[in-house]
Every structure is written in structure tokens, then in C-alpha cells.
Amino acid sequence: MAVLFGTQEWADTLKKAVETSQAYKEAAKNWEGDLYIIVEPDASYTHRHIVYLDLWHGECREASGIEDEGEKSPKYRIFGPFTNMKQILDKKVDAVQSMMTGKIKVKGDMAQIMKMPRATVELVNCMTSFDTVFPD
Amino acid sequence: MWYFVVPEVVFGQDALSHLAELKGKTAFIVTDKNIVNLGLIDKVKEQLAQAGIQATIFDEVEPDPSLQTVQKGVALVNQYGPDLIVAVGGGSVMDAAKAMRVEYERPDIKAEEINPFISDLGLGAKCKLVCIATTSGTGAEATFVVVLTDTADQRKLSLINREIVPDIAIVDPEMARAMPPQITADTGIDALTHAIEGYTCAWKNDFADGLCIRAIQLVFRYLPRAVRNGDDMEAREKMHNAACMAGIGFVNALTAMAHAAGHSLGAVFHTPHGRAVGLFLPYTIEFIGEVREELWAEIAYAIKLEVPQGKTAAAILAQTIRELAREIHQPVSLKEAGIPLDSFNKAMERLIDNVMADGSLIVSARIPNVAETERFFNYTYEGKSIDF
Numbered sequence A: 001m002a003v004l005f006g007t008q009e010w011a012d013t014l015k016k017a018v019e020t021s022q023a024y025k026e027a028a029k030n031w032e033g034d035l036y037i038i039v040e041p042d043a044s045y046t047h048r049h050i051v052y053l054d055l056w057h058g059e060c061r062e063a064s065g066i067e068d069e070g071e072k073s074p075k076y077r078i079f080g081p082f083t084n085m086k087q088i089l090d091k092k093v094d095a096v097q098s099m100m101t102g103k104i105k106v107k108g109d110m111a112q113i114m115k116m117p118r119a120t121v122e123l124v125n126c127m128t129s130f131d132t133v134f135p136d
Numbered sequence B: 001m002w003y004f005v006v007p008e009v010v011f012g013q014d015a016l017s018h019l020a021e022l023k024g025k026t027a028f029i030v031t032d033k034n035i036v037n038l039g040l041i042d043k044v045k046e047q048l049a050q051a052g053i054q055a056t057i058f059d060e061v062e063p064d065p066s067l068q069t070v071q072k073g074v075a076l077v078n079q080y081g082p083d084l085i086v087a088v089g090g091g092s093v094m095d096a097a098k099a100m101r102v103e104y105e106r107p108d109i110k111a112e113e114i115n116p117f118i119s120d121l122g123l124g125a126k127c128k129l130v131c132i133a134t135t136s137g138t139g140a141e142a143t144f145v146v147v148l149t150d151t152a153d154q155r156k157l158s159l160i161n162r163e164i165v166p167d168i169a170i171v172d173p174e175m176a177r178a179m180p181p182q183i184t185a186d187t188g189i190d191a192l193t194h195a196i197e198g199y200t201c202a203w204k205n206d207f208a209d210g211l212c213i214r215a216i217q218l219v220f221r222y223l224p225r226a227v228r229n230g231d232d233m234e235a236r237e238k239m240h241n242a243a244c245m246a247g248i249g250f251v252n253a254l255t256a257m258a259h260a261a262g263h264s265l266g267a268v269f270h271t272p273h274g275r276a277v278g279l280f281l282p283y284t285i286e287f288i289g290e291v292r293e294e295l296w297a298e299i300a301y302a303i304k305l306e307v308p309q310g311k312t313a314a315a316i317l318a319q320t321i322r323e324l325a326r327e328i329h330q331p332v333s334l335k336e337a338g339i340p341l342d343s344f345n346k347a348m349e350r351l352i353d354n355v356m357a358d359g360s361l362i363v364s365a366r367i368p369n370v371a372e373t374e375r376f377f378n379y380t381y382e383g384k385s386i387d388f
Helices: A008-019 A022-027 A082-089 A095-100 A110-115 A117-127 B015-021 B033-037 B040-050 B067-080 B091-105 B181-200 B206-228 B233-251 B257-269 B273-302 B313-327 B341-357 B359-363 B370-382
Strands: A032-040 A049-056 A059-066 A076-081 A105-107 B008-011 B026-030 B054-058 B084-089 B128-133 B145-150 B155-160 B168-171
Touching: A008 A049, A008 A059, A008 A117, A022 A117, A032 A082, A076 A082, A082 A095, A082 A117, A095 A117, A110 A117, A117 B341, A117 B359, B008 B015, B008 B233, B015 B040, B015 B168, B026 B040, B026 B067, B026 B091, B033 B040, B040 B054, B040 B084, B054 B067, B067 B091, B067 B145, B084 B091, B091 B128, B091 B145, B128 B233, B155 B257, B155 B359, B168 B233, B181 B206, B181 B233, B181 B257, B181 B273, B181 B313, B206 B233, B206 B273, B206 B313, B257 B273, B257 B341, B257 B359, B257 B370, B273 B313, B273 B370, B341 B370
Parallel strands: A032 A076, B008 B168, B026 B054, B026 B084, B084 B128, B128 B168
Antiparallel strands: A032 A049, A049 A059, A076 A105, B145 B155
């Protein structure tokens, strides 16, 4: 069953996917840092969604839908327009290639991302391990 | 959406004379002492002089260049203020020069901070980068990757950004003539690994495919000749071209698991880069196996290999690569590469960690977990074909 993006249910589903992914645990065993995933409105979608993840040494300590971007001060912000984010969640494009072509932007400590590129890949694999739908 | 990035490539006999056509007043030549001793820098300076360009030399780049060496070069290049940086050497020299160029033009960015997510580096305003290859393998003259060693961490840093691609790549076979057989073999097998991984990785693409498959054909045909007789200039030229083509091919698609394992081994045991990645190549083909069987078959067809009934193209290709390695006197196992078993076992955790952290791994068509990586290393130590 598809889960509505940006909701607590979506965050919980992702947290469960991360917790059960051995590949993520291995790839992110040294990862330290929380992040926002921000879906921005574009020509085909008017809403803005923020999901907060607190990732620490292969574990997901907290996952939640966020209303106010100022609520947390995460180490990373991954953001992009709805159309580009949806393509990643639908497995139509590669997330890292999207970042490298500027379709998706990343702000934060890039050195850590470069030291653990597979952590990013496995996190995206967790995100795409279940079906996502977006609110109308 | 993706990009295909390539420098201006000047190739063939006498390509070095293109230097005499360049515009500029001063050039900072980055090289190593061996290249100086071979007299290759004199040839470069002679051509630059014809263009009225004065040159100074930094010849302290070591194999597997460190961040510290880059910093030393940056301090000198800043003092000199050239409008050309000319790298003359193999991959280590050219990678160091690319990193120096970034820091020279963008003092706000440290070499180790180069990453694919930075856009608008704005390079080219202060200087142009010319890379002249003296080995036929790395393809670094045409790539936008920099591999540096963080000596503190015993780890290689693979830094990538498409804007750091050299402005001009000079691929003159005469510059490779003096390469001894061992280096010809080490670097040639590197070119083969680039081409095969570029052709089969997850980010393969139509533009890279054509270069990679042609490079594979050229390596199989000409590498043994170039190793046997360094004065065989047809073989030298074809290998020089193959290396550059494979470089352009892989960097626009990326390398995969053989490079992840090779980087890891090199960082711990200082095995020459090409020898390391080439050693792992047949094992990674076996490991990836059926996931890419169609592509292994395409490569086998391109080099006229027959795949008998009941055999896989992966197995035949892996075997053929091992035969090529033996022909050019390359090791086909870590044991043959001279790595002591006790050191190997002690380093296992580091070897695995390095592979898991390597950027090349993310585009492997099959990504190993920790347990598989340990098994993979144990098989490659013994020279046992991968069967899992």
C-alpha cells in the first residue's frame, strides 16, 4: 500500500526500512548527522513537504514530518522541486546523478558525504523500498 | 539527464608540437624527477619556448600523491602566478596538477573538498591546464577525477567534478616511448579496467560505450606488443589512444568494483594503481556475473572470443583477461602480487572499510556487502575464481 509523503506514517515507514536494511547499516556505520528532505513546489505541484531524519551510525534515531523548517537545525538539507524528487522516489532517475546535475541540491558537510557515498545510495534505496504517493 | 565532458584532445605523432601554438607568458610545469631525468621536460620547454612561454618546474610529485604534496605545489604556483599549468607525467602527476589548479584558481576551495556537487567553479580565468600523458593507462589527461592520498587516514580520496577536466590533453606516443615494460603493463591493464568498467557500470551511457568498446579492442590487440617492444611505435600509439579513450569513457560513466578494491589495496599496500585494479578486474567480472551477462557477451564478441555452450561470457572474459595478464607478466592473485598473508589478514578490516567507502562502488552493477567483500578478498588472495 502506498504511503502519503510528508506524513508521520511516511516517516515511520522510512525509519522501519532504515532499521531493517543491513546494507544501510554497513554503508552508514560511521555516519553522523541529521537531515531534512525537502520537496519544493513547482509548476506541477503546489505543496511543500519536509521530512526530518536523525541518522547516527547506521541507525535512524528519529523520523518525523515537519511543518516549520525552523523547528530543527539539521546538518544536511536535501531539497529539490517536486517533479525531480518524485522521479527519484519512483526509481526513474538515479539520486546521486540528480545531485551531480543539480536537479537535487544538498547543503551541509560535503566531506562526510564524499567519504560515505554508499550511505546516500542505501538511504535512497530505503526510501524507494515502499511506494510513495503525494497529497493532492 | 547527464553530461559528456571531454577536453580538446591533440593526438598522434608530433602532438607535442601543439604546445608551440599556445598563448601565454608563463607556464608552471608539474612533473616528477623521473620524467625530468628522461629528458621529456626539455622537449616540453623547447615547444613552450617557441610560443614565447617561460616555464618553471615543480618535480616533486610522488606516486600516489599526497595532499601535502599538492599543498607544496600550490604554494609555489601561487608565487609564480602562471597562465598555464602543464602536467607532464602519469596519473599521479596529472591528478596533482588538477588539484593544484583548483586551489590556484579557487583559493577558497581545498583540494580535498573537490566534490561533484560544487557548480560554477569558474576555472580558466587565471590559467589553462594542459595535460601531457607519459604513460598509457590512467587517461587522467582527459578525466575530471583526482585521486589523492590522505596519508594520515591511509586512504585514497577519489575527488570528482566535471569542471576540473583539463583544457587540453596531449596524447603523443613519443612521450610514452621510454616507459619500461613493467609500467607499460601496469598502466595498460588500468586502461582495460577503465574501459570494461565504464562499459558495464550502472551509469554506462551511449556516448561512453563507443569509446570503451573500441579501447577494449585496442588494448587486447596492442598491449602485449607494447610490453614486448617499447619501440613498436604503432603499438605505443594505439595504447596511448586507447588509454585516453578509456579515460574519457569511464569518467563519463564511472568505474566500479575493481577500482574500489584497487584503491583499497593501493592505500594499504601501495600496490601500483593499474596493477591493483587489473588484478581485481576478472574477479569482479565473475562476481557481477549474470547481472551483466549480456554486456560481457558484447565485449567477448568485440574481441572475437567464442563462448562455448554451457559457459558464461563472464567466465570466458575473466579467463581471457587472466591470460592477457600472464602474457604481460602481471600477477593474477594477491599472493602472486607479493602481499604477505599475515599482513593481508591484519589489514582485512581496513581493506573492507575502504571498499565500502569508495565512491566507485556505488555504480557497480552488483554491490557486495561486508561479508561478501571479505570473501572476495580471500578469493583474490588465493587466485580462486569467484563462485558466489
